Structure formats: structure tokens, C-alpha cells
Amino acid sequence: MRNLLLTTALLGASLAARAGDERQVGTVPAELKKVHIVMLFDTNDQALGPSLVIDEKRLSRLWGETIPEGRYTLKVFKGKKAAPADVLGHLRSLRLSADEGLVFFYGGHGATDQVKGHYFNLGGDRALLRSDVRKAMEVTKAGLVLLLTDCCATPSRLQFPGKSTERKLSAPAGLHPTVKQLLFNARGTVDVTASTNNSSWSDNEKGGLFTRAVCTMLTTPIKALDSDKNGVVTWHEFFPQLQRETEIIFKGWARELKSRGETITENTQRPHAFALGGKQRGEAGPRSFVVIGLENASSKEVVLNYRWQGQRTWWKATLQPNEKRAIFTALTGASETPALEMQVEGIAKVQTLSPSRWTGKGEPSYEDARPNQYRVRPAK
Secondary structure, three states, X not given: XXXXXXXXXXXXXXXXXXXXXXXXXXXXXXXXXXXXXXXXXXXXXXXXXXXXXXXXXXXXXXXHHHOOOOOEEEEEEEHHHOOHHHHHXXXXXXXXXXXXXXXXXXXXXXXXXXXXXXXXXXXXXXXXXXXXXXXXXXXXXXXXXXXXXXXXXXXXXXXXXXXOOOOOOOOOOOOOHHHHHHHHOOOEEEEEEOOOOOOOOEEOOOEEHHHHHHHHHHOOOHHHHOOOOOOOOOHHHHHHHHHHHHHHHHHHHHHHHHHOOXXXXXXXXXXXXXXXXXEOOOOOOOEEEEEEEEEEXXXXXXXXXXXXXXXXXXXXXXXXXXXXXXXXXXXXXXXXOOOEEEEXXXXXXXXXXXXXXXXXXXXXXXXXXXXXXXXXXXXX
């Protein structure tokens, strides 16, 4: 058994986290030359299979009608190929540059493990950790890393029989303006899933509700999405609108199904963002956060599981030797300051850490956590 030694560290350092570390000032980043899209669908699942077939067609049509040929690649894993080893092997084989983007979309069952965090439940022992996918994507060094997942935080979905219609794909002459800004001008890591601590819903007529919302919103005109009217739509600006669209679709969908005599066990479906990438010009408004600084003061990798008090889901973070990281969450209104509950893998005891409050533009860094910076130093 190892002991966890925590001491307050009044040390200054820059944030080493991938997400949000690029803060664009004054100009919008140049377009990425190409975006590489990887989609994973658990079509082996007899209940979800018909719905996921619809989702694949809907998304493939979205890419084909909003991105010109030659500006993107598409790799789809489904059926027997929907295996964690195949997916991770493909991601790890990619050698990308800062002027390329990498997009990953998953459709299927999902769940949240208290220790290992959110994962994609492909059946049997074929669990694929979200953290493993994200790490494999970030290692490619792509300028944009985007994860979109239409799955549950707890495994529960509803299906009913039906038919879908198809229309002919029409390749565009140029990038769709909204896709251009969110897939080709964005930078950093964007990590979004379909629900918050509850179910992600679908049917066999039109597929996943979140997938529908994504396709609708990515083809919505910039003018309608540009809430601060500066001509630029970022993921920080886009995501709340994607949340609302998903909730609106859910309400209409649930009302229709209840009229058919179906039982709907949830009141809403609200997407959750793990990360929303870097900043771009004109992204307005300071925001308030609670933040804790963590430093791995050892020569070994340290794996942490953490959550803010009041949350049900545990998230996972890996600190490399001597790495410093900011752990933070946004506050809304007059929110109280929640403490951070943290457990180091291999050590049973859960630590409770007091955070600092920080208000500003962008996202807080390790330095912004002062004086609540802690050294994680497992005893030898």
C-alpha cells in the first residue's frame, strides 16, 4: 500500500494540459488543410444496430455535403471491425501535423465506471475507455482533436421499428461556413458526449437524438449561431446551442413516443462537454471557475480519479513525472465553491481538496490556482 503525500506548493508554472492551451488573440487561426474523421458504430448490437445504420448514413451525408473532396478522409469501424484494439491501433498509427484535424464519432452503448470514468460499452469484455481514445488522438499532434459521442452515461436506450429515407449525396464546391469554423478554424481538444449522467436516446426511424442535433447545428448558418455578433463561432459559443437543440429534440420526441404508449424514463437529454478547445478572436466575457493546481512531484506516472462535490461522475487524469496541471470547473451564477474529491489509483483513501476561485477570459491555468496548488507525491 502506498501513501499519498499532499503539500501546498507555492510554485509558478504554466498549464501543461492539452485542452484549451492555445489562446488565440487578434486573429482567427488559418484553415486546417485536412480533417481526418474516424467513426465507430456498435452495429453488432441487435437492438441498436438499425438506429446506428441510420446515424452512419446521416453523418456520412453531413461530411459529404459540407466538406469538399480532398479536404477530409473518412474511416468507419462497425460490425466485426468495431473492436477497441482495431480503433486504438488506427488512431495510434496516424501521423498528423498541427495543420490537420482529427474527428472521432462514436455511436452505441456507453456507461461510466466510478474509477475509470466514461467508456464505450461494445459488449462482452470489449470496453473502450474514453480517456484512451482521447489520449491516442492527442498524441497525433493534430491541431484540432474533436470527440463527439452519442451514447449514455448510464446504459439505457429505447428503440422501436421503423424505416428511414435516403437522398443522393451532393458534394459541395467549398466548405460549409459553419463546418469551416468549427472543424477547420478551431484548435485544441474538443470532447463532447450526448448526455450528462443519464441516458442517450435513439429510435429506428431517425437514429440518435444527439446525432440529429449535431447534423442540424453543423449546417445552421453562422449568423444564427453567432450570439456575440463578431462573425466567429467557436465551440464555447456553439456548445450551449447544441445542448438546447438536443433538449428540444428530446422533448418533441418524448411527447410523440408517450402518445404511442411508450414509457420514457428521463425528463431530458442534455449533452456534456469534457473540453471545448482553444480560444479564438472575439470570444467575449469573463467566466468564473473553481480551480486546483496539481503537481506530480515523483518520478513515476500518477493516475488520478476526481470529481467535484455534488457530481456523480468520476473523471480520470494522468500526470506525467513533474507535470503540473490545472483541474477546474465553471461556476454559474452565485454557485457555492465545491471541494474536489480526488483518489490516486492504488491508494484507497479519497482526499478532499479546497480550490481557489478564478474569474477571467479563457480557462484557468496552474498559476491561477494559487494558493491551492498541491504536490502529489506517492511515498516510496
